[in-house]
Amino acid sequence: MSSRESIQVDWLVILLYAGLVIAGWFNIYAANYNPAEPSSLFSFEGEAGKQLLFIGGCIIIITTILVLDYGFYDSFGYIFYALFVVLLALVLVVGDKVGGARSWFDFGGFKLQPSEFAKFATALALAKYLGTTPGFRFDKLTNLATSVALVGVPTGLILLQPDAGTVLVFTSFIIVFYREGLTPVVIWIGLAAIVLFIITLVVPDEYFFFIFIGVALLIGLILFFVIRKQGLNRLTALIVGIGLVVSGYILSVDYLFNEALLPHQQTRILLTLNMIEDPSGGGYNLFQAKTSISSGGMWGKGWLQGDRTQTGWVPEQSTDFIFTTLAEENGWVGSAFVVVVFTVFLWRLIMIAERQKSRFSRIFGYGVFGIFFFHVLINIGMTMGLFPVVGIPLPFFSYGGSSLWSFTILLFILIKLDAHRGQVLMR
Numbered sequence: 001m002s003s004r005e006s007i008q009v010d011w012l013v014i015l016l017y018a019g020l021v022i023a024g025w026f027n028i029y030a031a032n033y034n035p036a037e038p039s040s041l042f043s044f045e046g047e048a049g050k051q052l053l054f055i056g057g058c059i060i061i062i063t064t065i066l067v068l069d070y071g072f073y074d075s076f077g078y079i080f081y082a083l084f085v086v087l088l089a090l091v092l093v094v095g096d097k098v099g100g101a102r103s104w105f106d107f108g109g110f111k112l113q114p115s116e117f118a119k120f121a122t123a124l125a126l127a128k129y130l131g132t133t134p135g136f137r138f139d140k141l142t143n144l145a146t147s148v149a150l151v152g153v154p155t156g157l158i159l160l161q162p163d164a165g166t167v168l169v170f171t172s173f174i175i176v177f178y179r180e181g182l183t184p185v186v187i188w189i190g191l192a193a194i195v196l197f198i199i200t201l202v203v204p205d206e207y208f209f210f211i212f213i214g215v216a217l218l219i220g221l222i223l224f225f226v227i228r229k230q231g232l233n234r235l236t237a238l239i240v241g242i243g244l245v246v247s248g249y250i251l252s253v254d255y256l257f258n259e260a261l262l263p264h265q266q267t268r269i270l271l272t273l274n275m276i277e278d279p280s281g282g283g284y285n286l287f288q289a290k291t292s293i294s295s296g297g298m299w300g301k302g303w304l305q306g307d308r309t310q311t312g313w314v315p316e317q318s319t320d321f322i323f324t325t326l327a328e329e330n331g332w333v334g335s336a337f338v339v340v341v342f343t344v345f346l347w348r349l350i351m352i353a354e355r356q357k358s359r360f361s362r363i364f365g366y367g368v369f370g371i372f373f374f375h376v377l378i379n380i381g382m383t384m385g386l387f388p389v390v391g392i393p394l395p396f397f398s399y400g401g402s403s404l405w406s407f408t409i410l411l412f413i414l415i416k417l418d419a420h421r422g423q424v425l426m427r
Contacts, residue, residue, distance in 0.1 A: 009419045010352060016345045017396070017411060021058070021404075023338070024322070024397035025051055026303070031318035031325040031399075033304050047318055047399050054401040058408045065412045070420040073124060073413055074132075074360050081125035081150070087114040088157040101161045101391075115166045116406035118154045120413065123367030126150050126173060130180055131360035138182045147177065165390030168378060172370035179366050180359075269388050285321065288314045289383045293327040293335075300331030318399040320391050323383045342376050342395075352418050361417040368414045372407070 029041050029048035043049045087105075091114055096106040104111045129150060130136055138144050155170040178187060292308045301307070306328040308314065314321050327335045346369060353365025372395055379394040381387040393403040 020396040077124035077128035080121040084118040084121040113402035116402040120410045127364035165392035172374040175370035292324040296328040296331040
């Protein structure tokens with residue numbers, strides 16, 4: 001097999017990427033369109049024109065990624081990781097504060113957000129460690145601790161900014177852990193903790209006792225069938241131990257909610273759970289977003305015809321809430337079509353990851369999938385009130401060079417690795 005014959009580029013995912021980027025560019029223009037003073041789609045004074053420059057930058061990025069040897073990303077994974085960890089620490093000291101978070105470097109009007117690029121660096125480092133450590137298994141404590149630390153260090157630095165949205169995206173690496181052998185029990189425990197957190201917030205204090213009894217009975221029932229052959233004493237000890245942990249967790253929720261979360265984060269959670277209504281205060285963004293989405297109806301109002309978009313009812317409409325522009329102008333049908341396209345795109349990422357010949361490429365592929373999946377799910381979900389409002393972009397749609405470039409880097413490193421997957425067996 002020749003080197004030329006072993007290169008297999010996935011043109012479908014490239015086509016989906018191009019289509020989403022172009023659709024995003026048109027929606028950014030629509031989000032900023034003013035019929036009283038219409039500007040050109042190509043004017044560099046508006047966000048659409050600037051986004052076009054960022055798209056031009058993507059061409060340079062893509063060319064560079066494809067020209068470099070595919071072994072470069074394996075070799076320099078740790079170096080990229082160290083570089084962006086340093087930048088994440090540095091931005092806390094000299095970074096520009098935007099929207100309450102010190103997340104940006106400002107280079108004379110050009111802003112760069114290192115946390116966006118830290119995603120691909122962490123994905124590379126994690127793939128390097130999990131993929132090249134001999135006999136790697138998650139049941140070895142040092143392997144698990146190192147893996148968690150690789151994700152935890154940048155996550156902790158981002159939390160200090162604070163940028164809760166990006167922190168949520170970093171939890172997507174649990175998908176990589178699960179694919180590479182982490183016991184599903186850990187994931188179930190995490191989901192149970194989230195459910196218990198919500199129940200504890202929603203249910204009045206006087207019902208805590210019944211919550212505890214119900215959880216204890218459920219745990220006891222599960223453990224009875226799991227370890228009934230190992231003796232009653234061990235079963236009893238486990239029930240008591242887990243019961244103490246559960247009760248301690250329930251009692252600590254109030255402290256965590258009131259002391260660990262900022263006031264605006266508390267408000268967003270309560271709004272999502274429908275525990276409060278605040279359409280003119282902390283819930284303004286969500287109320288306007290849901291109103292704009294519903295105003296689009298089935299077929300939408302047409303491109304550049306969104307009256308709520310044009311009058312600026314929704315804050316951050318070209319960035320975090322770009323989906324509202326799409327929904328108002330294209331309706332349920334147009335929104336559903338874009339969701340389907342994203343679904344096909346995500347499905348293709350899984351297909352690419354699974355067909356890799358090396359663990360490094362497969363692990364990186366699942367890292368890419370997890371990051372894109374969380375971005376799409378959380379961004380669209382928060383605009384519809386399904387998740388608390390957090391500041392994360394919709395891939396390829398939201399305005400901004402840092403996010404567009406970081407998504408492009410993530411995707412095309414994977415495309416590069418995938419294109420040369422046939423050569424892995426030749427080495």
